[in-house]
Amino acid sequence: MIFECRDLDRALSNPDLLAELQMHMRDCEGCRNQYRIWTEISSTARELHQEWESPALWPNILAAVEAQRPEPKHWYMEWKLWAATAAAAATIACVLMYWPHAPAAPSPGIHSGDQDFLTEQALKDVEKNEAAYRRSIDELSRLAQPKLASASSPLLLNYREKLLMLDSAILETRSSIAQNEFNAHLQSDLADLYREKRQTLQEVLTDAQRN
């Protein structure tokens, strides 16, 4: 075969013609030039890959994902629901037990005269959920800690103050619960305090992301 310039494109897709192309290029500057460009296209193309930092992209995606989610089923809501359901069930059980029959011996752990108490099983569930909820809040606290430790803006200082107050209130409520662990009101108060703490920590982190 006599290799001509018009065979160049065919040779580029057919390795069998490469040797003939090489021979032809010895005397043909045009084909030599085209072949050089052909080989350089791939190596130059790799340099076109673009890299740049996008620090806001992932947080934006997360925020948008969160906005896209259906209303989250918060643990504290489940926890409060458990507490309320258990209290209601216990009240009904108590009413059935005491009226219209003769008074029976009080169940262990039930404080007489307290209408808002929890059963043993409900208490276990509440404690289990609380423990999981506390762990997740501890994780948030860990993330927010560096921001709070180096707080200089009035907003962050306020957050820090508020969190200290919340921690103190949580300790106090937990201590009251330790003395009266079947009290659904106290459990509910504690849930509210945790919710407030979680919300505050999220605000700290959101503020840190913005700045």
Place this chain on the structure above:
Amino acid sequence: MTWEIGLPLPFGTTLPDNPTDAQLVESCRRGDLRAFEHLYTMHSPKMKSLAFHLLNSRSDAEDAVQETFLKVHKAMGTFQANSALSTWIYRILINCCYDALRKRQRLAEKPMPGQLSTDSKLPLKIALERAILALNERQRLVFLMFEVEGLKHSEIAGVLEVPEGTSRAWLFEAKLALKKMLTEAAR
């Protein structure tokens, strides 16, 4: 910094160092945002670059990548494992880019092919960048994915839903067209 806004954080669940597609999909479906972040870390650099070449703007590219991940998150439950996860993600990205192009009508801002021949002294990289814009849609996509972003023909074929041989043929067409434009520009 990563954190999950909707508690609880998934304590006790771990994501392997090199999770498979199936593990990632399963974790994402369970709402594990670390799996979703893993997807982002793995694919976003190439996705941003590809979107940049299609949209000609970094901020538009970031918007497209964000939109893509939102769609991926929303549609993860419907993902069918008959294609690779990456293939599916790139397909969504390309659709997002085309949506953006349609909305913003950026095509009008791109240099026309005729402009290339007037610039004979351009370094090859710049000339190539401009020449790519003059390729037709399928040639440009295949060229960008294969030569610029390093995807395999099997992956490109999956993204574009064409046989692998077609992907190879379109790449060859693209390179021939580029060679022609660049040779003319160099004269």
